[in-house]
Amino acid sequence: MTILDLTYDGCCVEVRTELRPGDTIKLCVSGRGAIDAQVRWYDRGRAGLSFTLSPAARERELKPRVAKRFSVDVEVVQRRPGHPKYRVRLVDISRYGCKIEMVEQMRVGDHLWIKFERIEALHAEICWIEKFQAGVRYLNPLHPAVFELLIKQLST
Numbered sequence: 001m002t003i004l005d006l007t008y009d010g011c012c013v014e015v016r017t018e019l020r021p022g023d024t025i026k027l028c029v030s031g032r033g034a035i036d037a038q039v040r041w042y043d044r045g046r047a048g049l050s051f052t053l054s055p056a057a058r059e060r061e062l063k064p065r066v067a068k069r070f071s072v073d074v075e076v077v078q079r080r081p082g083h084p085k086y087r088v089r090l091v092d093i094s095r096y097g098c099k100i101e102m103v104e105q106m107r108v109g110d111h112l113w114i115k116f117e118r119i120e121a122l123h124a125e126i127c128w129i130e131k132f133q134a135g136v137r138y139l140n141p142l143h144p145a146v147f148e149l150l151i152k153q154l155s156t
Helices: 055-062 144-155
Strands: 002-006 010-014 024-029 033-043 046-052 070-079 086-093 097-101 111-115 122-130 133-138
Touching: 010 033, 024 046, 070 144, 086 144, 111 133
Parallel strands: none
Antiparallel strands: 002 010, 010 046, 024 033, 033 046, 070 086, 070 111, 086 097, 097 133, 111 122, 122 133
16 A cells, blocks of 8 residues: 555555455554554545554553653663563653663563663653553653753763
8 A cells, every 4th residue: 555645643545455434454664563543435546544543542642741752762771670681772761751662571560670871770660551662651750960961872
């Protein structure tokens, strides 16, 4: 399929297969993962899709962000009580938390420590999980000056 038009909550696609309004499909984007969508209309090889948010995404959408998040692509050390340390990919970061790609199965409410180079490990809690990513809230937010230095360190 080819995406012809894209908005925050849906898209218009060109397809070779006839679709029916109400059909549920999974739209897969290389390097971005998959998102559930529902067919709203179909007409001569074109269809309107409405994205279906997961319960975790829907809940996050209702809560405004506490602070600006910065996109990053770095590895940090994650440790959970009774589990070995793992290097995990950090996707974004703020003074109050971060988003990580999970290496092992975790649950909302699980506690862990995130270790950045040159600073003490941060005690944190899993706030949400969606597929292989998790939202992590630090139990003690980073001081603004420490966060500013950390962002500079992660940007180099």
